[in-house]
Amino acid sequence: MIGWTGVLLACLAVFAIKLAGHLAPARLLERPDVMRAAGLLTAGLLAALVAVQTVASTDHLQLDARLPALAVAAIALWRRAPFIVVVALAAVTAAGLRALGMP
Helix, strand or coil: CHHHHHHHHHHHHHHHHHHHHHHCCHHHHCCHHHHHHHHHHHHHHHHHHHHHHHHECCCCECCCCHHHHHHHHHHHHHCCCCHHHHHHHHHHHHHHHHHCCCC
16 A cells, blocks of 8 residues: 555656646746756756666666667767667667677
8 A cells, every 4th residue: 555655646746746837937937047957957867767777777787788889879979960870870789789699
């Protein structure tokens, strides 16, 4: 029962945050510093999710073909490659390393 209580509390918290966003005055949300912070938070959250999904396992650090693929994607992004090229390079890198026997 404690697990369901946690889930319900998390649902209520998410609902309250979304409601606060809808009730916030437009003049507050249209300020340049708020818009910039929202953009940076989005990028930071995406980076954190990618990092966790790349090296995390259920109980230990997992280093496999995803890490070099992420490095190739980062270099391609740094070189300003189109997004589809970045994804393709990362996929080919991971597939090639797995074909060579890397887990």
